[in-house]
Amino acid sequence: NAGVTQTPKFRxxxxxxxxxxxxxxxxxxxxxxxxxxxxxxxxxxxxxxxGAGITDKGEVPNGYNVSxxxxxxFPLRLELAAPSQTSVYFCASSSGTGHSPLHFGxxxxxxxx
Amino acid sequence: xxxxxxxxQSLHVQEGDSTNFTCSFPSSNFYALHWYRWETAKSPEALFxxxxxxxxxxKGRISATLNTKEGYSYLYIKGSQPEDSATYLCxxxxxxxxxxxFGTGTRLKVLx
Numbered sequence: 001n002a003g004v005t006q007t008p009k010f011r012x013x014x015x016x017x018x019x020x021x022x023x024x025x026x027x028x029x030x031x032x033x034x035x036x037x038x039x040x041x042x043x044x045x046x047x048x049x050x051g052a053g054i055t056d057k058g059e060v061p062n063g064y065n066v067s068x069x070x071x072x073x074f075p076l077r078l079e080l081a082a083p084s085q086t087s088v089y090f091c092a093s094s095s096g097t098g099h100s101p102l103h104f105g106x107x108x109x110x111x112x113x
Numbered sequence: 114x115x116x117x118x119x120x121x122q123s124l125h126v127q128e129g130d131s132t133n134f135t136c137s138f139p140s141s142n143f144y145a146l147h148w149y150r151w152e153t154a155k156s157p158e159a160l161f162x163x164x165x166x167x168x169x170x171x172k173g174r175i176s177a178t179l180n181t182k183e184g185y186s187y188l189y190i191k192g193s194q195p196e197d198s199a200t201y202l203c204x205x206x207x208x209x210x211x212x213x214x215f216g217t218g219t220r221l222k223v224l225x
Contacts, residue, residue, distance in 0.1 A: 106156050
């Protein structure tokens with residue numbers, strides 16, 4: 001029972017580089033989310049998806065892109081990494097509407113220097 | 114976008130003390146209020162989901178109440194133990210959207 005799996009766990013990027021944070025879930029959840037955690041700021045929603053082919057912006061989408069070609073996978077793309085994107089990124093999924101709890105991955109710690 | 118607020122930001126209590134924290138959220142178009150427990154170096158884990166005004170949930174020594182009319186929820190921990198040390202997050206969802214908007218959390222440290 002893997003749940004929500006994120007890769008990589010750690011990554012260091014240089015300014016201007018690009019990368020994709022991977023997220024996959026094996027619970028057949030339609031709803032998937034990307035959050036970033038900054039000190040003292042809790043979790044901020046970057047993007048979310050309510051099903052394959054459907055994505056929408058959250059609170060802090062600038063500098064990121066997402067796609068949802070399958071139910072299982074929800075990758076987050078950083079095109080031109082900036083120091084402000086240094087953060088811990090969490091992917092989460094839920095089985096239904098806002099009544100269902102979120103299941104989180106273990107996070108990806110990203111440093112941009 | 115919702116504005117979910119939590120207080121206090123951090124809290125130190127002695128082992129055996131009881132404590133509580135607050136989560137405030139906009140009451141219009143309310144759908145559900147979630148509480149999560151987040152230990153250092155781990156990912157958040159769901160504690161409670163509450164939907165109805167007056168809801169009360171309990172899990173062991175931890176309980177929560179909900180007031181949707183005035184837009185607040187309380188989380189209570191009875192007889193705090195060192196293993197209760199964690200950040201407690203609340204998140205609100207509203208009708209017609211699928212966004213879970215989180216507060217900044219309350220960081221609890223229980224001193225042995």
